[in-house]
Amino acid sequence: MAIRASNVTLTLGAKDAPVQILRGVDLSVLYGSSIALLGPSGSGKSSLMAVLAGLEQATSGTVEVAGMDFGAMNEDELARARRGRIGVVLQAFHLLPTMTALENVAIPMELAGMSDAFQDAERELNVVGLGHRVDHYPSQLSGGEQQRVAIARAMAAMPKIIFADEPTGNLDSETGAGIIDLLFTRRAELNATLLIITHDPELAKRCDRIVTMQNGVIVEQTA
C-alpha cells in the first residue's frame, strides 16, 4: 500500500473555537494507482492531502505512507521523510521567485543530499519541454511554464507518490490540458502513485479511482 489512512481526524483553530476539518477519513491507495479527489469547496480535500503528504499532522487516526508511520513523526521528521519519496504540485505553482527554473527544480534533490541535483534537474526540465528556459526566473515564465517547472520539481527526484492540488486551477483550459497530459505521462513513466484534487469530472475519469469528499468525510468511491 502506498497510502493507508484510517479514521483520520483533523481539528484546527484556537482551543476555545476548534474547527473539525476532517471527521474520520479512511482511505487506502495501491502503489502505482491514480486517485482523483473531488468535492465541494471547503469539504476538506486540501486538508486531507496535507495530512497524507506529511505536511500536516493528523489530530487522531493512523496515517501510513510508503511504509512509514506518519502519526509517530514530528514535523521535522515528516519533512525528512518527504525527501525523494513525495512530490507535491500546487494550484499556485509556488516556485521560489529568487531562483531560476533549474535552481527551483534542483532544490528538493539538494535537500535530499543527492549529488547530481543539477544534472537531474536539467534532465527533468528537458522532459517537461523547458530545456531552453533553465536560466529563466519564475517571473519570466508564463503560468503554464511555471506549472511545468513545478511538475519537474515534484518529479525530478523520481518520487513514489505524487500529490497534486488543483494543478490547473490557475490556468486556461488549453494550457491546463497540456499540464494534465504531462502529469499523467510522467507519472506513468515513473510508475508513481498519483493523488489529484480536481473540480473537473472529465479529468477525474482519467484516474483509476474517484473519491468524493463532503464535510470532512469521504462520501463516495468509484473505481
Next chain:
Amino acid sequence: MIRLWAIAWHIARRDLSVRIRGLRLLAICLFLGVATLAAIGSLTAGIATELSNRGQSLLGGDVEVETAQRMASAEELSAFRSMGQLSETVRLCAMAIGGPDKDSLLAELKAIDNAYPFYGTLTLSDGLTVKAPAKGQIYIGPTLSERLNIRAGGTVRFGEATFTVAGIIGKEPDRLGEGFTLGPVAIISLASLPDTKLIQPGSLFQAKYRIKLPRSADPAATVKAIESRFPSAGFEITDRSNGAPGTRRFIERMGQFLTLVGLAALVIAGIGVGNGVGSYLESKRTSIATLKVTGADSAMIFRIFMIQIMAVAAIAIWAGLMTGSIAPQAIGLVIGDLLPVPAGFSIYPVPLLVSAVYGVLIAVAFALPPLARARTIPAAGLFRAVSDIKARADKRSMIGITAAIAAIIALAISTAREPLFSAGFIAAAFTLLLILTAIAYALRWVAMRLPRPKRPLLRLALANLHRPGAQTQALVVALGLGLTLFTTLATIQTSINNETRPKRPRTRP
C-alpha cells in the same frame, strides 16, 4: 553536519544573490552601529596614543616637579640636578598693560630658563625657533597681541617692569601640559622675573622643575625617589607617561560620553536588526513554506536564513569597520582644531576588533528571535491562508539569544573605562525597555476595550492598534527609546559643556 551547512549555503547564496534588498535595514543599522563604535574607539585610541607619544614634549621633560607659592630650595634643586638636566619655569597670573590705549588684560606670565624646552621647540609666528628671550624682552601670544594691539617692537608692562616685544608666539611646546589657563600667554626669561616684583610672599604662582633624565633612567623610579626624599615638600610630581593630566581627564570624560553614544548606537542597531530581519523573514513566509514542502526541516530553514543574515551582516560590519577606522582622519580634517592633539594616522586593531565582535553579537542576538519564529512556519501554510505560528522561540534559540545578550553586556562592562557607569547605563536601558513594553501592552489593552467609534477612519485606526500582528509594540518601544536616547545625549552634552568650559573669575584675585 558540515554537509548540511554546505547544502544550506548553496541554497542561501542563490536566494540572496538576486536581491539583497530585503535585508537592507539590517545592513544599514549594523553598518551605522559598527561604524560609530569603530570611529569612537579609533578616535579615542588615536588621541590617547598621541598623548602618550607626545608625553615628553607635553610635559617638557621626563619628570616634572611642581611647587605652588614657593620656589624650590637649594637642597631640592641640587637633588634634581643630580638626577639629570634641569629646566625651571615659573608661571603666574598677572595684568598686562600696554598698547596705544594703555589697555589691560589678565595674562599668563611664564618665565623660562635657557634650558627650556627639553623636548619640542618654542617657535614664533614667523617660524623662528627660539630660546628664552633676552633680559627686558618678551614674547607674547597672538591673543594678547590682538587684544592690546601690540606688535613686535612695542612694549608691554607686567608689574613694575616694562618689556619690549621680541616676537609673537607661534607654538608653545608644553601648552597642553599646562592645562587650562586664565588668559593669553606671555613668555619672559627667568632672569627678568625679579624686575616685575610680582613674586612676593603670598602671591599665587607655580614653579615647575622639569628633569631630563639619561636614556637609561626610569621616570617612575625617579618620581618615587623624589617622593621618598622630600615626603613633606608638597610637590606635585608627574612623569612623561602622563604628560597632560588635564587633557587626559578631558579625553576620558569625552570617551565616556562617546561610549554612551556607542551603546545607544548599539541598542538602535539591535532594534533595526530585529525589525529588518523580522520583516525580511515575513516576506519569505511563502518561500519558507515552499522549502519545507520540498523537504527542508526547520533546522535547514534556520541554517539557510542564518547564513543569509550573517553574510549581509558580515558585509555591513566590514564596511562599518572600514568607515570607522578612517573616521579619526575625517574628523581631524573637519574639526581638527577642537581636538587637543591630532589623532595619529594608524589603524587601531583593538577597538576595531571590539566593534566587530559587538556587531556580530548584536546581529545574532536580535536576528535569532525572528529566525526562531521563521523556522516554525508550517509547510501546510501553502494550503491555507491563516496558519497559527508558535510565538515562542525554541529552547536552543533562547539559549543563543541569552548567551549573545550576556556576551554583549560582559563586553560593554569589561571594555568600559568605568564599568559601573556602563553597567548602570545597561540596567537603565533594560528598565526602559520593560517600561516601554508595558506601555505598549497597556495601549493595546485599552484600544481593545474602547467602544467602537462611529467614524470609519477612527475605527480603523483604533483596530490597527490591537489587531493580531499589529506593530504597536515595536513602534512604541522604538519611538520611546529614540526619544529617551536623544534627551539623554542632550543632557550629557550640556553637562559636559558646563564642566569643560573654564570658569573665569569675574574679578581679579
